[in-house]
Amino acid sequence: xxxxxxxxxxxxxxxxxxxxxxxxxxxxxxxxxxxxxxxxxxxxxxxxxxxxxxxxxxxxxxxxxxxxxxxxxxxxxxxxxxxxxxxxxxxxxxxxxxxxxxxxxxxxxxxxxxxxxxxxxxxxxxxxxxxxxxxxxxxxxxxxxxxxxxxxxxxxxxxxxxxxxxxxxxxxxxxxxxxxxxxxxxxxxxxxxxxxxxxxxxxxxxxxxxxxxxxxxxxxxxxxxxxxxxxxxxxxxxxxxxxxxxxxxxxxxxxxxxxxxxxxxxxxxx
Numbered sequence: 001x002x003x004x005x006x007x008x009x010x011x012x013x014x015x016x017x018x019x020x021x022x023x024x025x026x027x028x029x030x031x032x033x034x035x036x037x038x039x040x041x042x043x044x045x046x047x048x049x050x051x052x053x054x055x056x057x058x059x060x061x062x063x064x065x066x067x068x069x070x071x072x073x074x075x076x077x078x079x080x081x082x083x084x085x086x087x088x089x090x091x092x093x094x095x096x097x098x099x100x101x102x103x104x105x106x107x108x109x110x111x112x113x114x115x116x117x118x119x120x121x122x123x124x125x126x127x128x129x130x131x132x133x134x135x136x137x138x139x140x141x142x143x144x145x146x147x148x149x150x151x152x153x154x155x156x157x158x159x160x161x162x163x164x165x166x167x168x169x170x171x172x173x174x175x176x177x178x179x180x181x182x183x184x185x186x187x188x189x190x191x192x193x194x195x196x197x198x199x200x201x202x203x204x205x206x207x208x209x210x211x212x213x214x215x216x217x218x219x220x221x222x223x224x225x226x227x228x229x230x231x232x233x234x235x236x237x238x239x240x241x242x243x244x245x246x247x248x249x250x251x252x253x254x255x256x257x258x259x260x261x262x263x264x265x266x267x268x269x270x
Contacts, residue, residue: 002056005029007218012086012205017105027087027207027208028083029087030087030090030091030204030205030206030207030208031087031090031091031227031256032099033162033164033204033206033258034094034164034204034206034225035090035217035220035225035226035227036224036225036226036227037106037227037228037229038226038227038228038229039228039229039230040228040229040230040255041230050080050100051103066127071186074098077222077259078235078248078249078250079139079233079235079250081250082233082250082252084251086254087207087208088208089256090208090227090256091206091208091210092256093110093225093256093257093258094110094164094206094209094264094266095209095210095211096109096110096212097109097110097111097209097216097264097266097269098110098112098126098266099101100162104257104258104259104261105259106261108261110258110261110264110266111124111125111126111216111238111261111264111265111266112124112125113126113260114224114263117150117151117152117153118151118261119151119152120151120153121153121155123148123149124144124146124266125145125148125262125266126262126265126266126267127141127267130267130268130270131213131267131269131270132213132269132270133165133169133172133173133176133213133267133269134176135176135182135183135184135193137267138163138176138193138217139193141160141217141265141267142159142160142198142199142217143160144265145160145219145265146227148219148221148262156221156262158220158221158228158262159198159200159217159219159220160198160199160203160217160218160219160265161200161201161218161219161220162203162204162215162217162218163177163199163202163203163204163216163217163218164203164204164206164209164215164217164218165199165203165204165205165206165209165215165216165217166205166206166207166209166210166211166212166213166214166215167205167207168212168213169212169213169215170203170205173203173205173215173266174203176191176193177193177194177199177202177203178193179191179194183210195200199217201218211268211269213267213268213269213270214266214268214269215266215267215268215269216264216265216266216267217264217265217266218263218264219263219265220260220263221262221263222260222262223259223260223263224258224259224260224261224262224263224264225256225257225258225263225264226255226256226258226259227254227255227256228254228255229252229253229254230255231251231252231253231254232252233250233251233252234250234251234252235248235249235250235251236248236249237249
């Protein structure tokens, strides 16, 4: 859409003292706290689950083996818009983590009680009953992560690494992870999560999460959250011969998603 002098009339007046509205600080690259970035030169990315071996079978003796408009202003505005959009799209992976309309390779939402196993059966990366973030729910989540199984139903040695919360839960998160003693009790007990170092990367606040009481635990599972960057951000401009107007354009290509849902445990809150 073209911008005319009428829309920027004050900028043309000699008595103008200052322009404001573009200099605000913003939350930078919060997606980097969640996603691993990989480069891409393809139109789309496809990742395939490889099912490992099950428990080794005991071979019976004698039997066979079992097998198994101002240029500077517009440049800043475009960069700000592109950066904000990227953070929103990244956070949408977690914002839609419980929705059946956004599914992964197993046809289920990212966080679900019935993820299917290739060898039969199911596993869950959330509690059967959603809970607010507190000492009990956090400890139960860490226990749940430690008992995640692979597709042959064998327990994996996974642990939580980082807690992701919206701004509304940052104070609860800080108390839960940084207090030397148990939170909200008169007992002289230690903070077990902190003392055992069960969340080595602490917590991170994501300001683009839309559910004010949802919280997520990232795990050390490989091939989890993925950010593919096909083309980094680039800007261009060109003049229009007929009108003398200048057009500005910003472009980048990327995608956010996940491969292995064992990368996260979550709750929508009570």
